[in-house]
Amino acid sequence: MRMKLDRRTFLAGSSALAILPYIGFARAADRTNPIIALDADIGNLDPGNRVGTTEGNIIRSVCQTLVRFEPGKTSWTNDAAKEIKQISDTEFDFELNPGQMFTGGFGEMTADDVKYSFDRYINGDKSGKKLAYADDMEALKSVEVTGKYTGKLILKHPSAALWLIGICDASGAILSKKAVEQLGDKIATTLIGSGPMVLKEWRPKEQFVLAANPDYKGPYKAHFEEITGKIIPEHKTSFLSYQAKELDFTAFDADQLDTAKGLPDTKVIDIPGIDYTWIGINVEKGDLADIKVRQAIRWAIDVDAIIQGAYSGATSRAKTLLAPGLLGNWADAPLYTRDVAKAQALLAETGKTGLTFTFTCLNDATSLAVAQIAQANLAEVGITLTINAMDSGAYWALGADDASKDLELTLIPYTSKFDPSFQTQWFLASQIGLWNWQRWNSPEFDKLHQEGLETLDKAKREAIYINMQKLLDESASCIWITHGRNFFVDAAWLKPMFLPNGKDWQFEFFDKA
Amino acid sequence: MTRSQRTAAFIASRLASVVLTIAGATLLLFLMVRLVPGDFTSVMLGPRATPELRAQITHDMGLDRSMVEQLWLFASRAATGNFGEDVVSHRPILDIVLDVIPNTLALAFSALALALVVGIPIGVIAALKPGSWLDSGLALLSISFITTPTLVVSVILFLIFAIGLHWLPVAGAGNPGDIMDRLRHLILPSVALALGWVGYISRLVRAALLDTLAELHVRTLRAYGVSEYRIVGLYALKLALVPVVSILGIGLGDLIGSSVVVEIIFARSGIGSLIFNSIAQRNYPVVQACVVFIVAFYIVANLVVDMINALLDPRIAVGRG
Numbered sequence: 001m002r003m004k005l006d007r008r009t010f011l012a013g014s015s016a017l018a019i020l021p022y023i024g025f026a027r028a029a030d031r032t033n034p035i036i037a038l039d040a041d042i043g044n045l046d047p048g049n050r051v052g053t054t055e056g057n058i059i060r061s062v063c064q065t066l067v068r069f070e071p072g073k074t075s076w077t078n079d080a081a082k083e084i085k086q087i088s089d090t091e092f093d094f095e096l097n098p099g100q101m102f103t104g105g106f107g108e109m110t111a112d113d114v115k116y117s118f119d120r121y122i123n124g125d126k127s128g129k130k131l132a133y134a135d136d137m138e139a140l141k142s143v144e145v146t147g148k149y150t151g152k153l154i155l156k157h158p159s160a161a162l163w164l165i166g167i168c169d170a171s172g173a174i175l176s177k178k179a180v181e182q183l184g185d186k187i188a189t190t191l192i193g194s195g196p197m198v199l200k201e202w203r204p205k206e207q208f209v210l211a212a213n214p215d216y217k218g219p220y221k222a223h224f225e226e227i228t229g230k231i232i233p234e235h236k237t238s239f240l241s242y243q244a245k246e247l248d249f250t251a252f253d254a255d256q257l258d259t260a261k262g263l264p265d266t267k268v269i270d271i272p273g274i275d276y277t278w279i280g281i282n283v284e285k286g287d288l289a290d291i292k293v294r295q296a297i298r299w300a301i302d303v304d305a306i307i308q309g310a311y312s313g314a315t316s317r318a319k320t321l322l323a324p325g326l327l328g329n330w331a332d333a334p335l336y337t338r339d340v341a342k343a344q345a346l347l348a349e350t351g352k353t354g355l356t357f358t359f360t361c362l363n364d365a366t367s368l369a370v371a372q373i374a375q376a377n378l379a380e381v382g383i384t385l386t387i388n389a390m391d392s393g394a395y396w397a398l399g400a401d402d403a404s405k406d407l408e409l410t411l412i413p414y415t416s417k418f419d420p421s422f423q424t425q426w427f428l429a430s431q432i433g434l435w436n437w438q439r440w441n442s443p444e445f446d447k448l449h450q451e452g453l454e455t456l457d458k459a460k461r462e463a464i465y466i467n468m469q470k471l472l473d474e475s476a477s478c479i480w481i482t483h484g485r486n487f488f489v490d491a492a493w494l495k496p497m498f499l500p501n502g503k504d505w506q507f508e509f510f511d512k513a
Numbered sequence: 514m515t516r517s518q519r520t521a522a523f524i525a526s527r528l529a530s531v532v533l534t535i536a537g538a539t540l541l542l543f544l545m546v547r548l549v550p551g552d553f554t555s556v557m558l559g560p561r562a563t564p565e566l567r568a569q570i571t572h573d574m575g576l577d578r579s580m581v582e583q584l585w586l587f588a589s590r591a592a593t594g595n596f597g598e599d600v601v602s603h604r605p606i607l608d609i610v611l612d613v614i615p616n617t618l619a620l621a622f623s624a625l626a627l628a629l630v631v632g633i634p635i636g637v638i639a640a641l642k643p644g645s646w647l648d649s650g651l652a653l654l655s656i657s658f659i660t661t662p663t664l665v666v667s668v669i670l671f672l673i674f675a676i677g678l679h680w681l682p683v684a685g686a687g688n689p690g691d692i693m694d695r696l697r698h699l700i701l702p703s704v705a706l707a708l709g710w711v712g713y714i715s716r717l718v719r720a721a722l723l724d725t726l727a728e729l730h731v732r733t734l735r736a737y738g739v740s741e742y743r744i745v746g747l748y749a750l751k752l753a754l755v756p757v758v759s760i761l762g763i764g765l766g767d768l769i770g771s772s773v774v775v776e777i778i779f780a781r782s783g784i785g786s787l788i789f790n791s792i793a794q795r796n797y798p799v800v801q802a803c804v805v806f807i808v809a810f811y812i813v814a815n816l817v818v819d820m821i822n823a824l825l826d827p828r829i830a831v832g833r834g
Contacts, residue, residue: 044601129569391793400562
């Protein structure tokens with residue numbers, strides 16, 4: 001076939017090209033179901049082997065848990081469970097609501113499904129492999145089935161953390177035994193639940209669609225027919241995409257705060273974080289073994305300047321491990337405001353001069369800015385800092401094979417959970433050579449950690465965790481930088497919902513404003 | 514030996530070199546990725562990566578075997594198109610790669626087409642008026658295109674057409690199943706990727722065309738009174754395009770390489786962003802599979818280019834080109 005290019009064909013072709021950009025723009029204004037951005041794709045939808053918050057958020061909206069977090073809170077109410085009765089500190093009876101149906105024709109949820117789902121954390125998967133999130137259910141000894149809808153949870157020891165980081169969270173998702181056995185390894189990509197939403201579609205690396213589950217029998221019906229999640233790894237790109245009205249909701253970086261505040265029809269959401277970033281000092285390494293050197297470094301580093309310079313002043317500084325709002329937050333923790341004279345005096349007491357250390361950090365812009373400010377601060381007191389920036393692959397490998405023994409100063413960003421025991425576990429002696437990069441060893445801290453795990457009384461737990469933070473403070477092994485902050489923009493018509501850490505999104509409670 | 518026998522021998526020797534090159538490149542990259550420090554489990558799970566889990570996942574990925582065993586396993590599986598199973602999602606790695614390849618190919622081919630459609634006319638116009646103001650202006654434009662990094666072009670296009678004018682979308686590859694939406698999402702990344710090659714091709718066409726126009730047979734055509742436009746359009750341009758076609762194979766490889774930057778900026782899924790993320794995660798089996806595909810594609814593209822060249826200029830097929 002010969003194609004003839006005359007004036008008329010050319011004009012028709014040009015016109016088609018010219019209107020191409022405009023096709024589809026009407027949709028942005030007419031949307032009734034939100035399109036949101038997520039910075040990570042789905043990796044593994046098996047609740048016990050999930051790898052990130054994206055899967056956690058999807059699992060919580062698609063699956064039922066015995067009890068579900070209330071909208072925006074860490075308190076919980078019954079979901080799959082009709083009733084949960086505490087028999088003792090280590091024994092709980094539960095009764096399921098009848099008629100809760102799994103999607104995909106996998107039948108009604110029974111106590112057998114609860115046992116099967118939780119036993120995987122105790123015994124491993126079908127081939128006995130330990131689940132990645134097994135520690136979330138560490139306190140659970142066994143599940144006994146006493147009837148079609150009834151059963152018992154037996155704990156190894158009293159545990160407040162089990163409910164907060166295990167049973168309420170994605171790890172507590174109740175799976176269909178029949179579905180898991182039938183799907184095998186495919187449960188990593190196929191999520192069968194009985195919750196408020198269903199995973200209608202997943203196009204790897206592109207998007208997923210969550211739809212309201214018409215068969216959901218519980219009290220938390222989804223408000224939107226569909227929520228589309230676009231995978232956009234860079235916050236800067238998703239923020240621009242939001243500005244172009246392609247999205248209705250996205251997280252953004254602190255340095256875009258002023259721009260975000262000026263956007264029309266937009267709400268800016270600012271949620272203080274509960275994560276923690278700190279400079280860890282290896283207490284075993286050379287001159288750093290001298291506590292006075294560590295104290296001098298703590299006085300010399302200007303955390304306020306770091307907050308301004310590296311975080312654009314958009315986050316507040318941390319002064320201890322546990323963030324405000326968490327049980328055990330040490331509100332009266334000392335604030336170390338830079339004091340060069342004190343730092344120099346401490347160094348003089350040690351008699352050490354010409355100190356040189358390596359500062360290890362991730363190679364992102366914020367971490368490098370922190371490193372450079374610390375480098376300048378320490379230079380003023382006569383300490384030379386060499387910056388060793390690593391990509392995430394090499395950096396996180398420091399948690400293996402005792403690689404951390406050679407670290408000196410390290411900028412460490414960790415994520416948190418709502419129970420303080422999750423945060424304190426990384427500072428235990430048993431974590432030396434793994435994730436305790438300070439290599440600080442305190443038998444008293446370890447003892448308190450165990451006590452904290454087994455204590456149910458809130459006031460007693462609070463005192464335990466404050467004491468643990470005091471010990472950390474005395475060690476001068478950690479310079480707390482920030483708990484982070486989470487910024488989001490959302491279209492004025494949309495009301496998103498998060499748990500108080502800003503990381504765990506509750507898709508089932510997303511609603512129209 | 515007849516001409517068709519010579520062409521068949523030429524194709525056979527090229528195919529043999531294709532197999533050897535794919536094997537060599539894959540072996541090199543197989544060894545290189547293992548020199549990168551870091552392990553997959555720690556990257557994926559952070560502090561949740563207990564020694565037990567690390568050992569388990571290392572075993573699942575086959576990384577606890579000897580290098581020779583790993584290489585043999587990989588090569589023998591790859592030869593049958595089986596790249597194993599992704600340790601996170603348990604999906605076949607082949608499926609993961611095949612999911613993203615169409616996006617990258619669409620991007621690379623549309624960029625290449627754009628580069629040809631715009632670059633060749635610029636080169637021809639410049640060659641027709643050598644030394645003129647127009648030639649100098651087009652030279653400046655072409656060199657500007659070549660020297661401006663794809664990253665910068667992407668960001669500028671992004672800011673003007675997506676954010677400023679709201680004409681084109683910012684991120685992603687468009688709604689699956691909606692071809693018009695897919696096309697709209699392809700425009701900015703293609704232009705960003707093509708611009709440098711517009712410059713290359715226009716300079717190459719200009720130089721080749723000027724050489725051809727100075728040849729004796731062209732002078733003869735002029736002596737017979739054939740118009741300059743007929744000479745260029747019917748005779749000279751065909752010969753001038755031989756070096757352009759030669760460079761297209763390399764061009765496609767380069768476009769696929771550069772697609773990493775564009776795919777990341779425009780948040781498009783594709784083989785570039787898949788490799789980038791897999792390297793960051795130390796997910797070696799996925800990196801290896803992607804590399805095999807890219808190497809194979811690059812070599813096949815060059816093979817096709819050689820064939821086209823042999824058709825355009827038969828001297829190449831008989832080893833005289």
